Amino acid sequence: MPSDPQAPGFARRTAIVGIGQTGYLRKSDREEGDLALEAVRRAAADAGIELAEIDGIVRYSQDRVHEADLAGSLGLSLRYHGQVGFGGQSVCAVIGQAAAAIHAGLARVVVCYRALNGRTGARYGRAERSLEDEGNGVFRAGGLRVPSGALSAPYGLLAPGQVMALWARRYAHESGIGIDVLSSALARIAIDQRDYATRNPAAVMGAKPLDLATYQAGRMLADPLRLHDFCLETDGAAALILCDSERARSISPHPVYVEGATQALYAEAMEVYSELINGPDHRARARALFAACGGRTARDIDVAMLYDATTIMVLMQLEGYGFALPGRAWEAVIERGIGVDGVLPVNTSGGQLSEAYVHGMNLVLEAVKQLRGTATTPVPGAQTALVGAAGASSLVLAR
Amino acid sequence: MILPEITPLTAPYWAGARERKLRLQSCRACANVWHPPSPGCPRCGSPDYQWIDAAGTGQLHSFAVIQAAAHPAAQGRLPLVVALVRLTEGPLFLCNLLGCAPEDVRVEMPVRLDFEALTPEIVLPQFRPLG
Numbered sequence: 179m180p181s182d183p184q185a186p187g188f189a190r191r192t193a194i195v196g197i198g199q200t201g202y203l204r205k206s207d208r209e210e211g212d213l214a215l216e217a218v219r220r221a222a223a224d225a226g227i228e229l230a231e232i233d234g235i236v237r238y239s240q241d242r243v244h245e246a247d248l249a250g251s252l253g254l255s256l257r258y259h260g261q262v263g264f265g266g267q268s269v270c271a272v273i274g275q276a277a278a279a280i281h282a283g284l285a286r287v288v289v290c291y292r293a294l295n296g297r298t299g300a301r302y303g304r305a306e307r308s309l310e311d312e313g314n315g316v317f318r319a320g321g322l323r324v325p326s327g328a329l330s331a332p333y334g335l336l337a338p339g340q341v342m343a344l345w346a347r348r349y350a351h352e353s354g355i356g357i358d359v360l361s362s363a364l365a366r367i368a369i370d371q372r373d374y375a376t377r378n379p380a381a382v383m384g385a386k387p388l389d390l391a392t393y394q395a396g397r398m399l400a401d402p403l404r405l406h407d408f409c410l411e412t413d414g415a416a417a418l419i420l421c422d423s424e425r426a427r428s429i430s431p432h433p434v435y436v437e438g439a440t441q442a443l444y445a446e447a448m449e450v451y452s453e454l455i456n457g458p459d460h461r462a463r464a465r466a467l468f469a470a471c472g473g474r475t476a477r478d479i480d481v482a483m484l485y486d487a488t489t490i491m492v493l494m495q496l497e498g499y500g501f502a503l504p505g506r507a508w509e510a511v512i513e514r515g516i517g518v519d520g521v522l523p524v525n526t527s528g529g530q531l532s533e534a535y536v537h538g539m540n541l542v543l544e545a546v547k548q549l550r551g552t553a554t555t556p557v558p559g560a561q562t563a564l565v566g567a568a569g570a571s572s573l574v575l576a577r
Numbered sequence: 578m579i580l581p582e583i584t585p586l587t588a589p590y591w592a593g594a595r596e597r598k599l600r601l602q603s604c605r606a607c608a609n610v611w612h613p614p615s616p617g618c619p620r621c622g623s624p625d626y627q628w629i630d631a632a633g634t635g636q637l638h639s640f641a642v643i644q645a646a647a648h649p650a651a652q653g654r655l656p657l658v659v660a661l662v663r664l665t666e667g668p669l670f671l672c673n674l675l676g677c678a679p680e681d682v683r684v685e686m687p688v689r690l691d692f693e694a695l696t697p698e699i700v701l702p703q704f705r706p707l708g
């Protein structure tokens with residue numbers, strides 16, 4: 179049983195006061211550094227602070243925009259900078275580290291960002307970025323646990339989404355359902371998220387409603403997962419700014435407090451050999467996180483952003499975070515969906531399936547918008563939001 | 578063709594595969610058996626391990642039928658059954674399922690070890706249906 183996931187006194191000591199995003203596009207025609215600058219400038223303007231007040235940066239280690247370049251381009255004088263390993267699975271830990279740095283007095287105003295040309299640059303759904311081209315049609319794969327590693331790429335397993343196809347079939351088996359039933363649940367997730375996207379002008383897929391026939395006609399990419407089970411590939415950037423709560427109240431009409439954040443490595447989400455992300459360890463860790471956030475439970479979460487590289491991740495996280503019984507989320511989703519009146523409103527911007535793929539940072543921004551009451555599909559009365567990256571990192575935010 | 582990078586840690590594994598053996602690490606301190614290779618025991622942290630030959634049996638834990646390649650080098654092999662096998666020794670093992678049409682694959686089906694030579698030096702441990 180995990181112990182308290184964070185030090186006492188962490189909750190509500192820091193808050194998100196600014197958010198900024200670029201346009202989410204298939205082709206930005208801009209450098210990633212330029213995208214990062216725009217998102218950070220917009221976040222600072224949203225917060226109503228001068229750029230020079232930013233004295234900390236926390237970013238994903240996978241971001242190709244170096245903190246020194248960003249600081250140099252914005253004239254920042256930093257007291258603290260840090261990176262969190264990996265990509266999207268670390269999104270909540272990036273925010274958690276920023277909050278911890280402020281709480282510890284290492285910095286006063288910290289910016290977090292993710293900038294990527296995910297369609298025209300390094301594509302995370304493909305293996306070109308990870309295989310070494312030795313010429314004469316020979317490619318070399320390294321690493322032992324990752325998709326496209328030495329023990330998987332020679333077998334044709336090359337992308338995280340293909341690992342999730344393995345999860346999907348195992349989930350159906352353990353839940354005692356056929357692939358046809360599983361597909362009904364996954365379709366509902368894809369369709370409901372697309373429905374959210376149609377109300378979100380920033381969503382890449384906002385003009386393309388999705389119905390069941392279109393979902394079913396989607397090409398099978400990694401059976402049992404089809405085209406619409408997979409996230410988008412996006413060029414764009416998103417950023418947010420945190421500061422201590424006292425300052426937040428003085429500058430923001432709607433500070434969004436960091437209640438708690440956790441990080442894990444035991445379940446590195448994209449690992450080839452990992453257990454399913456709805457297991458007992460995940461559920462215990464989620465309960466401990468919610469309890470540390472002012473004695474909450476899953477019932478106190480009004481809206482959730484669940485990392486959606488694929489639909490199956492969303493389905494399993496509903497169980498992993500305790501919103502559905504183990505092995506039963508498929509049933510709840512088929513009956514009620516994930517719309518505003520569903521099992522739980524999930525990925526209300528359209529998420530990474532239908533808004534944009536920004537390694538989860540857009541999901542955090544959407545959680546902030548929900549708690550500010552400015553989301554394009556508002557969840558009435560939303561007080562508490564979860565951002566979940568499959569248990570590899572998790573974040574609870576509240577008004 | 579996609580070939581594995583071979584490191585000092587994994588050299589015994591690939592040497593075993595050339596001799597048509599699936600080699601796993603086994604902890605001398607706690608008897609844990611694991612895969613993929615790592616320099617210490619995932620259960621107790623001991624660096625004192627030996628390589629053992631797997632029995633070559635297991636059950637299909639899960640599978641996916643890859644129908645869209647994520648790299649041009651995999652394009653010519655589609656559709657491709659990628660499978661996770663729960664080895665009799667305990668660890669999960671990633672492979673292709675040989676000798677079985679995609680529509681006949683079943684989770685939990687018993688499987689047995691086989692091998693596929695990519696080059697004279699690189700042999701992949703594989704699995705196929707038992708019997």
Ligand SMILES: [Zn+2]
Nearest residue numbers: 604607618621
């Ligand atoms: Zn051991």
